Amino acid sequence: MASHRRRSILCPNCRKLISTDESRCPYCGIVRPGSWWKNNVWTRAFLGTDQLIRTIIYANLGMYVISLLLNPLSTNFSLNPFSLLSPANRSLVLLGATGTIPIDHLHRWWTLVSANYLHGGILHILFNMVAFRQIAHLVLREYGAYRMIILYTLSGVAGFCVSYLAGVRLTIGASAAVCGLIGATLYYGKSRGGVYGQAIYRQIGGWALGLFLFGLLVPGVNNWGHGGGICAGAISGFLLGYQEKGRERLFHKILAGVCVVLTLLILGWAVVSSIYYGVLG
Numbered sequence: 001m002a003s004h005r006r007r008s009i010l011c012p013n014c015r016k017l018i019s020t021d022e023s024r025c026p027y028c029g030i031v032r033p034g035s036w037w038k039n040n041v042w043t044r045a046f047l048g049t050d051q052l053i054r055t056i057i058y059a060n061l062g063m064y065v066i067s068l069l070l071n072p073l074s075t076n077f078s079l080n081p082f083s084l085l086s087p088a089n090r091s092l093v094l095l096g097a098t099g100t101i102p103i104d105h106l107h108r109w110w111t112l113v114s115a116n117y118l119h120g121g122i123l124h125i126l127f128n129m130v131a132f133r134q135i136a137h138l139v140l141r142e143y144g145a146y147r148m149i150i151l152y153t154l155s156g157v158a159g160f161c162v163s164y165l166a167g168v169r170l171t172i173g174a175s176a177a178v179c180g181l182i183g184a185t186l187y188y189g190k191s192r193g194g195v196y197g198q199a200i201y202r203q204i205g206g207w208a209l210g211l212f213l214f215g216l217l218v219p220g221v222n223n224w225g226h227g228g229g230i231c232a233g234a235i236s237g238f239l240l241g242y243q244e245k246g247r248e249r250l251f252h253k254i255l256a257g258v259c260v261v262l263t264l265l266i267l268g269w270a271v272v273s274s275i276y277y278g279v280l281g
Helices: 041-047 049-070 089-095 100-105 111-117 122-143 145-165 175-192 194-217 223-240 250-280
Strands: 008-010 017-019 084-086
Touching: 049 089, 049 111, 049 122, 049 145, 049 250, 089 250, 100 111, 111 145, 111 250, 122 145, 122 175, 122 194, 145 175, 145 223, 145 250, 175 194, 175 223, 194 223
Parallel strands: none
Antiparallel strands: 008 017
């Protein structure tokens, strides 16, 4: 007698081990968790724990490399570690640096998104990506992949909106978005309470304090963007909720999809237009 062999997968929503034959996940209730479109390589690349983190890091690294290649002769190769491998300002403006100059003079509101993926030097991107990788695992676990995409995108935009209103002329970096994740985690720790919540709140609160002191001591740091990102992350964390309050819903998935599509379109336009104007220039 032939036996029926059941295959197992990780639920694409809650990441629990289930059978592919399940019509609904017994843990989170998602419909048809074994369907192809919820488990194909592209979906996993965005929603898998390590894959999502790597995707965001690769996007930042890719934009950094492009910014160096646009004006290779103008690239700063100084021995000063803070200016090592710094892209030319023209490259950064073409690729979507934000601030009062690009928005008021060039009417490039889309730079509020693109600036989150640009960096001014090797140490700049290194610090931001290390901080992102450390905080992102916690945010993914407590909020879920869809909500983390929303938090990262909206906090970055909000942080740069605040710095624009404060009159910052030109600014870039993923730190506003990373600060949004810090703000969401601060809210989570305070809201959850208990030993675990208090430990998270104290640990991440130490990060926030260190970031504040760093901004006071080091010139050129966009403190308005950092503060705006933290506030936006905390407010978004409250509005979106976290896993213990409720699983991710269709609204979260749609909003995360909008954030991903909008980001891809803007970054694609930034690269194509910068190459076009770079060649003409």
